[in-house]
Amino acid sequence: MHVHKNDTVLVISGNSLGKQGKVLKVFPEKARVIIESVNIVKRHSRPTQKNPQGGIVQKEGPISAANVMVVCPKCNEATRIGHAHVTDPTSGKRKTMRLCRKCKEMF
Secondary structure, eight states: OOOOTTOEEEEOSSTTTTOEEEEEEEETTTTEEEETTSSEEEEEEOOOSSOTTOEEEEEEOOEEGGGEEEEOTTTOSEEOEEEEEEEOTTTOOEEEEEEETTTOOBO
């Protein structure tokens, strides 16, 4: 999946078009993500011991990962993500790094 937890993303389609936020949770099996303060939904909750009042709770709902683009930390623009294979000089192991398609910065 091109989106990871704690990435800053930009929503490119849907009701939340143009909003930016941090990824809180990723569901790779369903290709969906939960983004901070994006796609706010209302849920009715019955009274419990934690919340004896009950009532209507607002929280973030999941949106499709195809509807978001990662914002590059260096150039601060929404971009597609590429992958590069890098050899670690200390251990000699190969790692896959993500990179910005616009500024070629690895992250």
